[in-house]
Amino acid sequence: MIRRAVLLLPPxxxxxLFLGYPLVTILGISFSAGEGVDLSGFGRIIGSAYxxxxxIYTSGQAALATVITLGLALxxxxxxxxxxxxxxxxxxxxxxxxxxxxxxxxxxALLALVGERGLVNDALMSVTRQTAPLIRLERTAVIVIAxxxxxxxxxxxxxxxxxxxxxxxxxxxxxxxxxxxxxxLWRQVRLPMLRPAxxxxxxxxxxxxxxxxxxxxxxxxGQFVTLEVEIYTQTMSLFxxxxxxxxxxxxxxxxxAVVLVYTRLQRTIITxxxxxxxxxxLPVGWRQWRGVVAVNVALVLGIxxxxxxxxxxxVIVNGELSFVHYGALxxxxxxxxxxxxxxxxxxxSVGYALITTGLxxxxxxxxxxxxxxxTRRAGVSxxxxxxxxxxxxxxxVTLGLxxxxxxxxxxxxLRTSPLLVPIAHTLAALPFVIRSVLPALLAIPRSLxxxxxxxxxxxxxxxRRVDLPLVGRGMLVGxxxxxxxxxxxxxASLFVARPDAHTLPLVIYRLLGQxxxxxxxxxxxxxVILLAICAFVFVLIERVQVGEGRAW
Amino acid sequence: MFRVxxxxxxxxxxMGSARSLPAAAQPGSVLTVVAHDSxxxxxxxxxxxxxxxxxxxxxxxxGDAGNLVNQSILSRxxxxxxxMFGVDNTFLSRALEADLFVPYESTALETIDLAFVLDDQHRxxxxxxxxxxxxxxxAYFADSDLPVPDDLRDLTNPAYRELLAMPNxxxxxxxxxxxxxxxxxxxxxxxxxxxxxxxxxxxxxPYIAPDWTAAYYGAFRGADGGIGSHPLVVSYASSPPAxxxxxxxxxxxxxxxxxxEPRMCFRQIEFAGIxxxxxxxxxxxxxxxxxxxxxxxxxxxxxxxxxxxxxxxMLPPVFEEHAVLPAEPVTMDIERIDAGREIWIExxxxxxxx
Numbered sequence: 001m002i003r004r005a006v007l008l009l010p011p012x013x014x015x016x017l018f019l020g021y022p023l024v025t026i027l028g029i030s031f032s033a034g035e036g037v038d039l040s041g042f043g044r045i046i047g048s049a050y051x052x053x054x055x056i057y058t059s060g061q062a063a064l065a066t067v068i069t070l071g072l073a074l075x076x077x078x079x080x081x082x083x084x085x086x087x088x089x090x091x092x093x094x095x096x097x098x099x100x101x102x103x104x105x106x107x108x109a110l111l112a113l114v115g116e117r118g119l120v121n122d123a124l125m126s127v128t129r130q131t132a133p134l135i136r137l138e139r140t141a142v143i144v145i146a147x148x149x150x151x152x153x154x155x156x157x158x159x160x161x162x163x164x165x166x167x168x169x170x171x172x173x174x175x176x177x178x179x180x181x182x183x184x185l186w187r188q189v190r191l192p193m194l195r196p197a198x199x200x201x202x203x204x205x206x207x208x209x210x211x212x213x214x215x216x217x218x219x220x221x222g223q224f225v226t227l228e229v230e231i232y233t234q235t236m237s238l239f240x241x242x243x244x245x246x247x248x249x250x251x252x253x254x255x256x257a258v259v260l261v262y263t264r265l266q267r268t269i270i271t272x273x274x275x276x277x278x279x280x281x282l283p284v285g286w287r288q289w290r291g292v293v294a295v296n297v298a299l300v301l302g303i304x305x306x307x308x309x310x311x312x313x314x315v316i317v318n319g320e321l322s323f324v325h326y327g328a329l330x331x332x333x334x335x336x337x338x339x340x341x342x343x344x345x346x347x348x349s350v351g352y353a354l355i356t357t358g359l360x361x362x363x364x365x366x367x368x369x370x371x372x373x374x375t376r377r378a379g380v381s382x383x384x385x386x387x388x389x390x391x392x393x394x395x396x397v398t399l400g401l402x403x404x405x406x407x408x409x410x411x412x413x414l415r416t417s418p419l420l421v422p423i424a425h426t427l428a429a430l431p432f433v434i435r436s437v438l439p440a441l442l443a444i445p446r447s448l449x450x451x452x453x454x455x456x457x458x459x460x461x462x463x464r465r466v467d468l469p470l471v472g473r474g475m476l477v478g479x480x481x482x483x484x485x486x487x488x489x490x491x492a493s494l495f496v497a498r499p500d501a502h503t504l505p506l507v508i509y510r511l512l513g514q515x516x517x518x519x520x521x522x523x524x525x526x527x528v529i530l531l532a533i534c535a536f537v538f539v540l541i542e543r544v545q546v547g548e549g550r551a552w
Numbered sequence: 553m554f555r556v557x558x559x560x561x562x563x564x565x566x567m568g569s570a571r572s573l574p575a576a577a578q579p580g581s582v583l584t585v586v587a588h589d590s591x592x593x594x595x596x597x598x599x600x601x602x603x604x605x606x607x608x609x610x611x612x613x614x615g616d617a618g619n620l621v622n623q624s625i626l627s628r629x630x631x632x633x634x635x636m637f638g639v640d641n642t643f644l645s646r647a648l649e650a651d652l653f654v655p656y657e658s659t660a661l662e663t664i665d666l667a668f669v670l671d672d673q674h675r676x677x678x679x680x681x682x683x684x685x686x687x688x689x690x691a692y693f694a695d696s697d698l699p700v701p702d703d704l705r706d707l708t709n710p711a712y713r714e715l716l717a718m719p720n721x722x723x724x725x726x727x728x729x730x731x732x733x734x735x736x737x738x739x740x741x742x743x744x745x746x747x748x749x750x751x752x753x754x755x756x757x758p759y760i761a762p763d764w765t766a767a768y769y770g771a772f773r774g775a776d777g778g779i780g781s782h783p784l785v786v787s788y789a790s791s792p793p794a795x796x797x798x799x800x801x802x803x804x805x806x807x808x809x810x811x812x813e814p815r816m817c818f819r820q821i822e823f824a825g826i827x828x829x830x831x832x833x834x835x836x837x838x839x840x841x842x843x844x845x846x847x848x849x850x851x852x853x854x855x856x857x858x859x860x861x862x863x864x865x866m867l868p869p870v871f872e873e874h875a876v877l878p879a880e881p882v883t884m885d886i887e888r889i890d891a892g893r894e895i896w897i898e899x900x901x902x903x904x905x906x
Binding site for chain 1: 625769794905
């Protein structure tokens, strides 16, 4: 299986060059700021009750939000896996949309709905004839957690639903035939069956909640702070690099520990099994329809209503329908602060996103095959698997400074190169794509491939007829995340220096940097364009046929 | 599969050998300016510089002012550009201490108010001036019995409970300026220090946003179309003219106004400097002259919403009409800022958020 292990080389090389090297460089600088090696930051963290509490709080809120996210996503995923109804796959694909928006826009969308002057309060106030808002969620833990769930719900839903759909419903039916129903069915049949996808989703959602930055600060009114925020403060504002470096190491350490426990577990929980995917069927009877309707209503209210509020606000100007903001976006002149026309920005964003998607999918498939093939050295594999998750654990600001300090000389003089943008995006996207592909790949029983080979199928044919139908879905889900992550300028890429090339999110940030209704309206309009591009691409991706089945 | 790997490695080598854009051009033909994200200008004005000097200007934007300074310090040995624009008086000492700049005393300085020149070695040159002030929602206070506050102490009055939104001083430069204002006004020792003030203000529960954008658009109700509920926000004295200039439909009066009473505003000055290690020294000097020349100074107000430092520069009509440059803004020595900045931020965070 030496050939398989070679496949690990490209992803490991990529991460080593563009993550490991910058990280080691900036940490080296951080810990040698004064004379000699300065590790006092670690002492300060251990000695400070505030920092200890911060680590506990950050982990705790992440765990809580993860449990809630999975708890909500699980029943919905069941409905998506088992039944089909008109518009289902589009709906599932579109749940990813919140991912692409800048935090300040997501906050605006949520507040437009449940804020003190939002729609829900307006309605409640007019019904109850009260003058004060009845629901006051701003600056509470409730809205902070709700925002985390809003962001991550689709990660859990799509991963679990995709995995679930690849399993035959006959196992469940057999169990039901034997009288296993209700909670027992969940506990004894469904949860064990779904464990690989559940753990994958939980891991990503947890890591993502752990490193939460903007949305928590905006909705929490400064009271809720994560380790990531503290790293930013210590780096940018206090320029205390020894402490910032130590905090970075702590964050990477905590998250890497979680990841390694997971990758270790993954080996034991995924037992290859012969799966015969049966096409989802139309719901029968009111009980099944009830589930379908409930999931649809919940998605519309929970995810699409805030986004719709955004769209509505971008086209309602002074109480009337108007596309003036979209017009202003197209014509930089009076009332616009932009140097680049937004259409060009949109084109550039899509270009970066396509490069990112291609790069991330190729690297992730290499990684997944390399890891899945290496069965004899499971321990080594799970460590490498864990290290491939590293990009999600590194603080964006740390990595940004790492780029500046490490990639500054030929042959890797990339710090002002436009190439650094898709590279940074790929770093953020890679873990998502790997986690979308690997569980499905590990679940393919060896016997299936051997049987195909015995029957005379070539290696390529096995890949196409056996692997692709089973892994393809995961690949496409991963590809949509890679595209979205790039379109949304996730994390470190915001700290990447670049010549006058403006992506759509940068246009939004710049518009939101100055006062004036026109700037704000144009920022909303640009956000809607961002949403529309992603929605369009999702629907395209969802129409791609993979192997025998529809790839949703 | 080997083909994929070969392709990948070839790609990496290609990327490695591809020199970055600024370096690819002939030396001397491009001047690279590192700036914060808000460095905005009219393209034609910059092209005029290129026409005069034959040198094209490339701008690298490095995030906010703090990020700009930190990245420049960390890349000091191998700087990202020839000139830096955008370090302000609140972070200037950090940049000077790191010895980032080559001194240059511009001949154009004679048109500039000397009060703005904070470094007597001329390592940096003042380019813009503005003030951090409270802004208020004009309609809200017109409908309310509450008077518009004309003293910082008013904000601690229970009548002003939950009316103020502000950016976090630890995360945002206008937030830091507002903290410095309270330090300058109330002092660090005595019966009533700046921390006593913040303890009293905390009772009134100001909304603390991570940055200016979240405070102004997310929490402030005065912004035209804004969804916030707070009628007071920490912003700039030049925000009201921006509300007029960037209105959707022409406005007679600004929906917001700045409070420019004495001891209510903090002066912010932004500087440019020539970075050590440039091989474009002559052009870099010309560029500094250009930044404080009349042409660029008159272009600035409507792009960056700051005031010119050049006394000969004319203000655009919307500034003449709607902007007020505070008569007695509060200032602070950069040495004092340098000695206290981190301590004040830590103390503020302790009082307000922990």
